[in-house]
Amino acid sequence: MANRCQFENSNDIGVFSKLTNSYCLVALGGSENFYSVFESELGLSMPVIHCSIGGTRIIGRLTAGNKNGLLVPNTCTDQELKQIRNSLPDEVKVKRVEEKLSALGNCIACNDYVALIHSDLDKETEEIIADTLGVEVFRTTVAQQVLVGTYCCFNNQGGLVHPLTTVEELDELANLLQIPLCAGTVNRGSDIIASGLVVNDVAAFCGLDTTSTEITVIEKIFKLQDKNKQNLEVQIRQDMMQELE
């Protein structure tokens, strides 16, 4: 189920939070509203961790992770790293990566099985990714953009890419990722997908500006619709048909 929220009046949710299947990271300093949206949706099963990376709040764009592990950039201080490691569940491996391109969230897009990375990332980093996150790594571009982490966003069931992606590219990526992909926008026509949207297998959160069309597309492609709600829709339709008859 896709929810709308704002972090301190900004619709860029994906900048200030990171959502995976086993944990959720959020930035410091927002109102309690923001956290309560996450907590109510995700329930008690998933820890919602307040942290900062290198003193900044843009944690969503600096880190990359899935249920197996989390990668943080070299700007992350020891104290912060310690705090994250303590808060996360024991199964999750946390690793600091020494890399020139330190905004790992912009360079790496991943789910629990596959990762797409920036074309210029080091070989060493690639190996760390494969090792920590336990994924298959591919160097690609999305819509001729090297920042794959920004322009596409996917979970284990589907993915959303930049609107200017060609059909051939879309097919190619879908093949690599083995999941259905679709092109779309978020936050009223913004094409920077990952900054406006965080998603895991059961929930998605996007900015307040997102139109209902975009929400529908997101729910469809990431397969977030409630089974109960689906049944409800069918029931309503049947009742209406009866009345018209």
Added chain:
Amino acid sequence: MLQRAVLILCPLCELEFEPKLTKTNICPNCLIAQMNITKDIDNDKEILFCRYCRRYQRPPWVLCERDSKELLAICLKKVIGLSEKTIIDTKFIFTEPSTKQIKLQITVQQEAMNGTCIQDSKVLNFEEVYHQCEDCKREFTPHIWGACIQLRQRVNHKKSFFYLEQLILQHHMNQQILKVEPADDGLNFYFKQKNQALHMLEFIRSYLPIQVKESKEVYSFIKYTFVVDVPRICKDDLVILPHKLCHQLGGINRVQICYRVASSIQLIDPIKLKVSEISSEQYFKHDLDIRTMPLRENCDEFIILDVEKIKPQKNDSSNPFQDTLCSVELMKDNDPDYKQYQVRSHLGNFLQTGMTVQGFDLNKYNNELDEIHDKPELIIIRRKPEKNKKRKNQLKRLEIEDNQEKKNKKKEGQEEQQIEEFLEDIEQDQHLQETLNIQQIQSQQ
């Protein structure tokens, strides 16, 4: 390898479209709706229209047809909000002229975000508002003229003005005159602009000696008035000059005859038969001291008994009357004494025995001419005109507005008589005939 673009759903209207077309991620319809480039083009402007002369204001008042380029230019100039846009097309939508509405459909193009160009059209309304243009305002108020020439000559007759009138007609100088009004002692000419009046002044200056005084009245425009004085001396007048002027002119006699008035006054001494000239400046310096005796009031008639030509002692080539000097024996008409006089005259070319002539008898005026010792007894001016002569030529007249309510019959009669005398003058004087080009006047009948 052809790369096809992916269709996405427009976030605003759920329409499937290619995002490459608009470089933003909303469909073209939503883009146009959002952008609305025609919003800030003002509608309902007014253009000023003068209903008397049917001209539009631009700001200069121009005459243009309903669906013309000029009207389009005026309308577009009035519209605000066209600064960043390029105009692709304009079209006049038909409206009845009586509605006073002009409808213009314009198609504009503007660059939106991300480099896309949006094109949209809008219908603009213009209302014609009645407004009187400057020229019509001037015509409707009594202040219609911008310059006025007040021509004055302090004599009892209007012969100079007839002469001037004929000259004006002949040279077609009357085209720029708004109207001509008579006044005591003269005429008023009204013009629209100062330079037209100055043009007329130069024209008059070349035919009559004049003195001009300029003045002006300032309203929202300026009205110039030129007071023009013509000397009292006319052709065939006896002139008595003051001492000072005689000395200035080279010690001539005080008693002179004016035989021609052109750009200066030309005099001839009846005794010595020498010619001299007074310019207009010289005249107006001594205006009060010069006395004239016109021929009409003081003429006497004489009969010629004998004419003898005189050979001049010196060959004076500057004297136009050199060849025509003569000595004449005269007798006064109706004189019981049958006294005979011997007089010198310059009119030798047409004086014959037995002819009746008109002239001045200076013996009559003892009181006035006492102080002058060197005066002749009689002066012959011209041939006596025939009475009730049939005129071959009728003069063409200038249109003169008469403001007087009652037409004074006496004045009318006087005017007719003066016209007769003027025509007589022309017939007798060769020079005048040449100046006025009598053939032309005759052919204008």
